[in-house]
Amino acid sequence: MSDTQPTPEERDAALKDILGDDPIAMVKASKLLCYAKAATPTLLRFLEAETRVDTRHAILYALTWHGHLAQWDLMVGILKDVQEAPLVRGQAAEYLAYNFLNVRTDSAEFRVAVDALLEALKDPSPEVRYCAVHALGNTGHPPLRPALQEMIQDRTPVPGWVGTVSSQASESMEWLESMHERRLKNGF
Known part of the structure; x- marks a missing residue:
């Protein structure tokens, strides 16, 4: 391709x-x-x-x-909809992950998405938790570090993904720092 x-x-x-x-x-x-x-x-x-x-x-x-931010609210809604399949909710979290750098951390859009992702950390599906952890790491927002740190305790394997929720949380903590640097560089 x-x-x-x-x-x-x-x-x-x-x-x-x-x-x-x-x-x-x-x-x-x-x-x-x-x-x-x-x-x-x-x-x-x-x-x-x-x-x-x-x-x-x-x-x-x-x-x-x-990369259309016009779908931001749609994706947050899908993530929050417990009637959606975990695979679909996880993909909505991925959308947020890859578009966070286009949203200011002091915006309502950012806060609504972060709140949905923090709630998703409690989801019964390890796939949803895994994707939420990944997305939170991509926020580049250091105040989320404690939430990621807490998820290091979740050693649940995630079928279809490499590793566990814990391993993704560790990786996401590194991403959080890297993305924060990008935010600072971009003045965002």
Whole structure:
């Protein structure tokens, strides 16, 4: 996969495949649609109508890389929705993780997202906790260090991910410092 815009034909084929039943084609489509920012409105329509977990996850994966902050509240809502599958909620946390540096730490958007992630640290799903820990590390906000430190006690393995909630918490503490430096450098 290249990191360039897909052709209109490739984009249209991927939009069809992401809604299909072939999991391999769905993953490929999701990865291709990461580079099709013009597909955002279509993906949002698909997400609104779609109920299948793997398809919702694939759509959110593509949207994560579009970097549109207009979906911030949507992603926070998905993360907070305990009726959503852990896979989907985890992907919503990933969106937040990769977009935190575009949100000021003194903003309402930042606070709402952090509150949702802190609540997700108590989730029964290790996948949701793992993704929440990852996202909190990407905030670059040092006051969150104690929450990450506390999660080092959670040695629950996370199926489908490398390591445990604890190992991700340790890694996220390092990321927190690195991202904080980037925030300072960018005046954000």
